[in-house]
Amino acid sequence: MDISTVNALTYEEFMEIFGNIVEKCPLIPAAIWSQRPFKGVSEIETRIFDFIDCLPESGREGILRCHPDLSLPAVSLTRDSVDEQRAAGLGSDERAMLLELCARYRQRFGFPFVICARAHTVDSIRRELRDRLNRERAQELEQGVEEVKKICSLRLRQILQTNSEHGTCVNKL
Amino acid sequence: MDISTVNALTYEEFMEIFGNIVEKCPLIPAAIWSQRPFKGVSEIETRIFDFIDCLPESGREGILRCHPDLSLPAVSLTRDSVDEQRAAGLGSDERAMLLELCARYRQRFGFPFVICARAHTVDSIRRELRDRLNRERAQELEQGVEEVKKICSLRLRQILQTNSEHGTCVNKL
Numbered sequence: 001m002d003i004s005t006v007n008a009l010t011y012e013e014f015m016e017i018f019g020n021i022v023e024k025c026p027l028i029p030a031a032i033w034s035q036r037p038f039k040g041v042s043e044i045e046t047r048i049f050d051f052i053d054c055l056p057e058s059g060r061e062g063i064l065r066c067h068p069d070l071s072l073p074a075v076s077l078t079r080d081s082v083d084e085q086r087a088a089g090l091g092s093d094e095r096a097m098l099l100e101l102c103a104r105y106r107q108r109f110g111f112p113f114v115i116c117a118r119a120h121t122v123d124s125i126r127r128e129l130r131d132r133l134n135r136e137r138a139q140e141l142e143q144g145v146e147e148v149k150k151i152c153s154l155r156l157r158q159i160l161q162t163n164s165e166h167g168t169c170v171n172k173l
Numbered sequence: 174m175d176i177s178t179v180n181a182l183t184y185e186e187f188m189e190i191f192g193n194i195v196e197k198c199p200l201i202p203a204a205i206w207s208q209r210p211f212k213g214v215s216e217i218e219t220r221i222f223d224f225i226d227c228l229p230e231s232g233r234e235g236i237l238r239c240h241p242d243l244s245l246p247a248v249s250l251t252r253d254s255v256d257e258q259r260a261a262g263l264g265s266d267e268r269a270m271l272l273e274l275c276a277r278y279r280q281r282f283g284f285p286f287v288i289c290a291r292a293h294t295v296d297s298i299r300r301e302l303r304d305r306l307n308r309e310r311a312q313e314l315e316q317g318v319e320e321v322k323k324i325c326s327l328r329l330r331q332i333l334q335t336n337s338e339h340g341t342c343v344n345k346l
Contacts, residue, residue, distance in 0.1 A: 011238065025200045031228075031235030034283055054229055062204030065184065110207055 001160055006044070007037040020080055021155050022048065022148060024066040041160045049149055057141065064111035064144045069102045070095060070125070080155060084117045094122045101129045108133065109140050116150035174333055179217070180210040193253055194328050195221065195321060197239040214333045222322055230314065237284035237317045242275045243268060243298070253328060257290045267295045274302045281306065282313050289323035 001017075009017070011033060018029040032047040052063065068081050105113040113129055120128065132140055174190075182190070184206060191202040205220040225236065241254050278286040286302055293301065305313060 026239055027198045027200050027232065027235045029235075030238040031231040033238060034231060034234055051229070051231065056204075056224070056227055058204040058207060058224065059200065061207055062200045062202075065203040065206060066199055 003038055003040050003160070006160070017159060018044075018156075021159075022052070022063060022066075022152050023068070023081065025063055028052070041156055045153055045156055048152060052145060052149070060141060060145050061111050063148055064114050064141070067112055067114045067148070069106065069112045070098050070115075070117070084151065084154075098126060098129065101126070101133065105129065105133050109137050111141070111144065114144045114147045114151075116147050116154065118154055119150060176211055176213050176333070179333070190332060191217075191329075194332075195225070195236060195239075195325050196241070196254065198236055201225070214329055218326055218329055221325055225318060225321070233314060233318050234284050236321055237287050237314070240285055240287045240321070242279065242285045243271050243288075243290070257324065257327075271299060271302060274299070274306065278302065278306050282310050284314070284317065287317045287320045287324075289320050289327065291327055292323060 006014070014033060015026060015029060019026045022028045028048055028051055031051055032044070035047050038044050038047070052060065055063070102113050113132065115125055115128055117125065132143060135143070179187070187206060188199060188202060192199045195201045201221055201224055204224055205217070208220050211217050211220070225233065228236070275286050286305065288298055288301055290298065305316060308316070
């Protein structure tokens with residue numbers, strides 16, 4: 001899908017395709033909708049990131065809380081999250097191994113451990129989790145939001161660069 | 174459900190019950206989660222309203238866009254919205270009559286006409302729609318957000334005051 005196609009979408013089509021660009025936060029693409037026409041994928045990304053950065057701390061925590069724990073059963077994940085976690089090689093055994101660390105992380109910080117799984121292997125996720133568990137809360141809020149942005153960028157680029165992907169979406173409308 | 178029960182909910186239970194307290198915006202209850210314990214329903218309300226008021230204009234527009242048009246088929250509405258529109262006596266015939274006005278409203282302002290249907294009859298909704306169609310955009314954004322808050326208050330009070338309602342939710346967890 002090219003940017004002119006994106007700019008020609010109806011609101012309903014736009015939300016069907018971009019509604020989960022930030023996990024379970026349709027408010028965000030709904031908010032940037034009025035900023036069309038977008039010059040390119042980078043502008044969509046910038047608008048989303050600016051919106052996230054302008055939120056109060058509670059809002060950025062809220063975004064993290066809308067993300068699934070790595071340790072939750074796959075059935076509770078959105079299609080996007082399942083794909084991303086599979087790409088990192090997170091099978092059911094590996095997920096179980098991370099259960100305790102994720103629970104400790106959530107208990108310590110009050111939001112789930114968010115990581116851009118596609119940029120990692122199971123080993124590097126386990127390493128990151130152990131490392132990040134020992135950091136300060138403010139640092140982890142910032143890191144979590146950075147991971148949300150990485151996930152968002154990958155999803156955006158997948159929509160705008162993969163013909164088969166967006167074809168499916170458009171046909172579903 | 175009393176406030177001590179609300180304060181004792183897990184995050185997942187809280188989101189199951191309050192996740193749609195602002196239509197399709199789980200980010201908002203997820204954000205105020207960290208502000209527990211709440212003293213009462215009024216504090217939950219205040220936290221939600223403060224969050225909405227702190228959003229940039231695009232975010233408040235985004236909240237409005239997450240609401241269904243009165244004119245959309247019931248199948249696309251969440252359970253909460255269907256109940257509210259039924260309470261106002263909005264049958265399929267009446268809904269069709271409002272279709273054109275709603276479409277004109279959305280085209281003029283770039284967000285849907287939002288009204289707390291439970292506080293209205295079909296006649297008063299039609300009257301409001303005609304009236305609000307002629308206002309300025311800034312005034313309508315403000316009015317729409319006020320309607321969102323009224324809807325939110327009613328949903329909150331329904332959860333905290335109706336035993337059968339919250340019982341169903343808790344049993345589903």
